[in-house]
Amino acid sequence: MKREGLFKAYAVGGGIAAMYYFEPILTYDLDIFFIPSKEGIDLLSPLYAYLKEKGYPSEKEHVVIEGIPVQLIPVYNGLVEEAVKNARESEYKGVKIPILTAEYLIAISLQTYRPKDRERLVKFLEEARIDGFELGKILKSHGLEEKFGKFKERYRDG
Amino acid sequence: MADDVGKIFRNKADRRQSLAALPFEEKIRILVRLQRIAQEIKKDRRRPVWPIDTS
Numbered sequence: 001m002k003r004e005g006l007f008k009a010y011a012v013g014g015g016i017a018a019m020y021y022f023e024p025i026l027t028y029d030l031d032i033f034f035i036p037s038k039e040g041i042d043l044l045s046p047l048y049a050y051l052k053e054k055g056y057p058s059e060k061e062h063v064v065i066e067g068i069p070v071q072l073i074p075v076y077n078g079l080v081e082e083a084v085k086n087a088r089e090s091e092y093k094g095v096k097i098p099i100l101t102a103e104y105l106i107a108i109s110l111q112t113y114r115p116k117d118r119e120r121l122v123k124f125l126e127e128a129r130i131d132g133f134e135l136g137k138i139l140k141s142h143g144l145e146e147k148f149g150k151f152k153e154r155y156r157d158g
Numbered sequence: 159m160a161d162d163v164g165k166i167f168r169n170k171a172d173r174r175q176s177l178a179a180l181p182f183e184e185k186i187r188i189l190v191r192l193q194r195i196a197q198e199i200k201k202d203r204r205r206p207v208w209p210i211d212t213s
């Protein structure tokens with residue numbers, strides 16, 4: 001899809017990306033964040049149309065690709081766009097795939113801060129290897145340092 | 159008693175850390191096994207088991 005010019009860049013995010021850094025958790029969706037090739041209001045229709053042509057119709061907010069529900073999410077702010085641009089190259093069954101880094105996933109979880117994001121933050125703190133310097137830089141540039149400090153305090157207090 | 163409980167929690171944390179250190183492909187295999195277990199407990203068409211060979 002990148003070759004076809006449908007988007008500039010993409011990376012795996014969400015639960016699957018988080019699971020790259022901590023223990024396996026039950027999830028069903030594969031979230032793909034992408035940087036659109038063109039600006040516009042309807043960023044998803046061209047992708048859905050392309051995938052439908054390939055035999056992968058959309059079902060509500062997903063496209064089922066080879067039996068896996070995939071959610072395509074256009075980057076919706078500067079942090080997410082930066083995260084996609086700085087994704088790490090990984091490999092699955094010999095196929096190269098970009099995955100959001102643990103540090104950006106933490107920052108995004110702090111920003112969205114739903115109950116499942118807070119659960120993920122705890123798992124990141126307990127299980128993942130984090131580059132503290134890199135994380136500090138990201139949090140500072142997106143105004144999330146204080147929120148992270150408060151979260152850590154609450155986490156330590158149980 | 160408190161020592162025993164402390165030891166259980168430490169062992170659980172160690173176990174989670176060793177799972178976190180597994181290769182990504184192995185984690186995906188575990189995920190699919192978890193999806194199968196969940197499907198056996200409660201069938202839900204919106205939550206399909208990924209068609210990935212876990213053998």
